[in-house]
Amino acid sequence: MNPSANVWIVDDDRSIRWVLEKALQQDGLQTVCFDNADSAVARLRRQQRPDVLISDIRMPGSSGLELLASVRELHPGLPVIIITAHSDLDSAVASYQGGAFEYLPKPFDVDEAVALVRRALAHSSEQEAGSTGGGLAHTPEIIGEAPAMQEVFRAIGRLSHSNITVLINGESGTGKELVAHALHRHSPRSRGSFIALNMAAIPRELMESELFGHEKGAFTGAALQRRGRFEQADGGTLFLDEIGDMPAETQTRLLRVLADGEFYRVGGHAPIKVDVRIIAATHQDLEALVQAGKFREDLFHRLNVIRIHIPTLAERREDIPTLARHFLARAAKELAVEPKVLRPQTEEYLKALPWPGNVRQLENTCRWITVMASGREVLVDDLPPELLAQHQGTPSDSNWEQSLRNWADQQLTRGVRNLLDEAVPAFERVMIETALKHSAGRRRDAALLLGWGRNTLTRKIKELGMNVADTEDDSGE
Numbered sequence: 001m002n003p004s005a006n007v008w009i010v011d012d013d014r015s016i017r018w019v020l021e022k023a024l025q026q027d028g029l030q031t032v033c034f035d036n037a038d039s040a041v042a043r044l045r046r047q048q049r050p051d052v053l054i055s056d057i058r059m060p061g062s063s064g065l066e067l068l069a070s071v072r073e074l075h076p077g078l079p080v081i082i083i084t085a086h087s088d089l090d091s092a093v094a095s096y097q098g099g100a101f102e103y104l105p106k107p108f109d110v111d112e113a114v115a116l117v118r119r120a121l122a123h124s125s126e127q128e129a130g131s132t133g134g135g136l137a138h139t140p141e142i143i144g145e146a147p148a149m150q151e152v153f154r155a156i157g158r159l160s161h162s163n164i165t166v167l168i169n170g171e172s173g174t175g176k177e178l179v180a181h182a183l184h185r186h187s188p189r190s191r192g193s194f195i196a197l198n199m200a201a202i203p204r205e206l207m208e209s210e211l212f213g214h215e216k217g218a219f220t221g222a223a224l225q226r227r228g229r230f231e232q233a234d235g236g237t238l239f240l241d242e243i244g245d246m247p248a249e250t251q252t253r254l255l256r257v258l259a260d261g262e263f264y265r266v267g268g269h270a271p272i273k274v275d276v277r278i279i280a281a282t283h284q285d286l287e288a289l290v291q292a293g294k295f296r297e298d299l300f301h302r303l304n305v306i307r308i309h310i311p312t313l314a315e316r317r318e319d320i321p322t323l324a325r326h327f328l329a330r331a332a333k334e335l336a337v338e339p340k341v342l343r344p345q346t347e348e349y350l351k352a353l354p355w356p357g358n359v360r361q362l363e364n365t366c367r368w369i370t371v372m373a374s375g376r377e378v379l380v381d382d383l384p385p386e387l388l389a390q391h392q393g394t395p396s397d398s399n400w401e402q403s404l405r406n407w408a409d410q411q412l413t414r415g416v417r418n419l420l421d422e423a424v425p426a427f428e429r430v431m432i433e434t435a436l437k438h439s440a441g442r443r444r445d446a447a448l449l450l451g452w453g454r455n456t457l458t459r460k461i462k463e464l465g466m467n468v469a470d471t472e473d474d475s476g477e
């Protein structure tokens with residue numbers, strides 16, 4: 001990190017500018033102060049930029065949010081810290097989309113402000129190094145009590161002394177990049193860079209130059225020489241995400257680099273030697289791609305030295321409450337609000353959902369809850385509407401058995417006896433009510449749905465003292 005990095009402070013309040021300026025200067029940083037957003041924007045437009053920008057929201061003239069919009073247009077990678085009072089949070093959240101961004105709630109602690117600036121600086125240098133790691137530059141911890149995740153941790157531990165190639169398998173959003181980063185951090189090359197590259201996100205024609213760099217004039221648009229990701233990752237780790245999407249010609253080149261440890265820049269004639277550890281990841285079945293002739297078998301064997309499988313979130317439901325608490329705490333911190341707390345039923349509900357987007361979907365849900373839920377305690381009804389709809393459409397969901405188990409556990413712990421006397425009628429009542437709902441109240445059809453005879457159903461309804469009318473005309477019977 002550059003010790004004399006430059007920080008711009010934009011605030012109409014002189015005392016805040018003064019406090020921040022003194023604290024940052026003491027920490028060895030250079031500062032430039034502005035008492036309004038317009039003059040900061042003017043300098044940005046003159047192609048001047050700081051390493052980090054701190055801005056208040058409410059100021060005479062343009063607001064901090066307008067400043068943020070200009071930053072995003074002119075210097076999208078520039079980290080911004082918004083100083084904000086709670087009342088401005090909504091608008092700040094609205095402008096959150098994209099851009100590196102942190103909040104500093106008013107009133108703030110000076111040390112906290114300096115720490116935040118330091119983090120933002122680490123982020124901006126990481127950006128320059130080309131890492132695609134999201135958020136500010138702290139590699140988050142990996143959460144996982146589930147046996148399948150413990151297996152992943154053991155693998156990270158076992159591999160911590162090696163530089164071996166690893167292939168990570170797992171659906172989108174299961175945490176492949178997080179695990180790759182952890183493998184790097186706990187490896188002999190942890191001081192080198194971790195460079196992440198998603199094959200699915202790069203246009204095919206740019207892939208080779210992205211990986212291997214290019215010489216000046218190698219193709220139209222290559223005005224300058226450019227180092228590729230392999231060179232950037234020299235001494236460190238190159239994480240190739242969605243490797244199954246790599247085009248055939250790039251596969252051939254990659255294979256050669258892995259075999260020879262050297263390559264040529266696009267348009268270059270001098271071989272470049274690098275020392276790079278490869279971690280590859282995919283959500284696809286690479287063996288099947290090999291079978292189908294879409295992935296080189298020899299490359300597959302090169303990559304498939306050690307394989308780590310990351311389970312879907314649905315395969316480790318027990319981790320959902322801990323993950324949710326973690327994400328709720330993080331979102332609350334990002335937004336400078338009190339963390340939301342899930343009611344036990346809400347936790348149970350979340351545990352039962354299918355989560356096709358895996359941990360990423362849960363993370364986004366927690367952000368949504370933090371912004372949208374009205375109270376501090378989160379009820380099932382406070383969840384995003386699409387999750388409420390989804391649950392009703394999940395016939396294979398068998399989580400009621402877990403809820404029943406919990407209930408039985410609780411009752412027995414409380415010393416309740418003859419449990420079935422309460423449980424069986426309750427169970428039958430639920431079944432009958434639901435079947436009647438589906439048969440629009442017609443008992444004959446409801447009996448069919450339940451697999452009972454019509455008379456059994458009528459008897460049960462009576463025994464259970466259920467107050468349900470039969471919509472059928474029974475006169476014919």
Ligand SMILES: Nc1ncnc2c1ncn2[C@@H]1O[C@H](COP(=O)(O)OP(=O)(O)OP(=O)(O)O)[C@@H](O)[C@H]1O
Pocket residue numbers: 140141142143144170171172173174175176177178179241283323359360363
């Ligand atoms: N076990 C975990 N503990 C904490 N956070 C997690 C965990 N797994 C995933 N995350 C978070 O979920 C998000 C998605 O994870 P990540 O990007 O690593 O998934 P991925 O499998 O690489 O996804 P994709 O294949 O779509 O790129 C990230 O913000 C990550 O920090």
